[in-house]
Amino acid sequence: MNQPPSSTESDTPLLEMRSIAKHFGGVMAVAGVSLRLDPGEVLGIVGDNGAGKSTLIKVLTGVYEPDEGDIRVEGRLVSIGNKRQSRQLGIEAVYQNLGLVDALDAAGNVFLGHELKHRVLGLTFLDNDRMAEEAARVLKEKVGIELEDIHAPTHHLSGGQRQAVAIARAIYATDLKILVMDEPTAALGPEETRHTLALMQNLKEQGIALIVISHNLDHVFRVADRVMVMRAGRAVATLSCQTSTKQEVLAHIVDAADIEAA
Template structure:
């Protein structure tokens, strides 16, 4: 039987001087296309970093490098200041990095419990040493625990995912990652195509992840959402890190200028 879920990060303290996840001098090319050119990146515990930029700026390539979907041509990745090798999504998960892509990777025909535990189900011994069965009670209990921690409201954990709203589905996808007790959560356009109420639900969820001490990275084209939840904004342009803004002192006009290349203010 698996242990109870905990959504807090482990040893490093919130706002530690050492980034929870750091990338140095990352480059990635696809043939003659230089998707990333010597990019540095960092995110700390208890922080939300937004990655913004035009289409083709390198945001998704950078996220996929963090998640293990792409292996960089050069550069290094560090967790808590220690160099690590991420050669696959399995490596990323093992190191505590969880990614929620736009497609969410949920099974519409299964209920919420089954989706959260798919591929890592809990079992109990029916006949010790001879017969094991699914521990539905334990999986449901831990599902309810993690949804309570994240303040996710749904009709029932036995509801089919197909019956949930877009915002609820996004929250379920995030809750699925939290069961694995991650250190870093990567969210790719989490509010895309959502209505106002659903967007608010997802933004509140992001803030709750931050409150739990997790390091959160969000790709978004919606600057209103970015300014609602992010602590820092990193602007990608033409495969490079163009600017970094502190949300407390930056304006949307400055960020838009950096995205379009209209301004060239020094990164903070």
């Protein structure tokens, strides 16, 4: 669990998004949302369909440019115009079924775009053995899974295993500081869900901060330190998972808490 801030260092959040707004035509998808995230912290984002959760995190990962608002990473004002810039700041997103090349195996995906090579008699070859070894090592040590067959094409892997490969790639490609997961457990069975939640805990222990969007409050409460509730493009509440209940969070999602407070 997150330590209370005690030193000056921990006063500067890892990430701060301030007054972010994004509209699509007449739809105000995100209407002035602010959030902060500390190193190794897990922030859940919940809310009804269309609340603006995915749009908000796509602003962070460089998919959309915000209409308003600013983003600070480790206290520094940054501009995130595309996915590459987001990645350079140590921010990555994984989606369960997106972003893997199905026909390639785990190593092919982990090293996609930055393949390891070796030279023999003046010719350059892909170093497939070293990539397979490295991919297996990262999967085991950093992500906490062992694949039965490291050479299996990823479309032969289960949803949870595919997600693990995508995370291994994120860890390998960058000095990963923030991992964004949009509905990481939505399509998983109970065993794979358990694995994915354990994997998140593992990443958190390595000091990687997570932003986890989910409709499943049980899953959110198992991994998150705090949970932010979005409704109609706004952040209507941010609650501690230690001191709040799922019922309270649910009440904010469906508007009852605000009606009660009024």
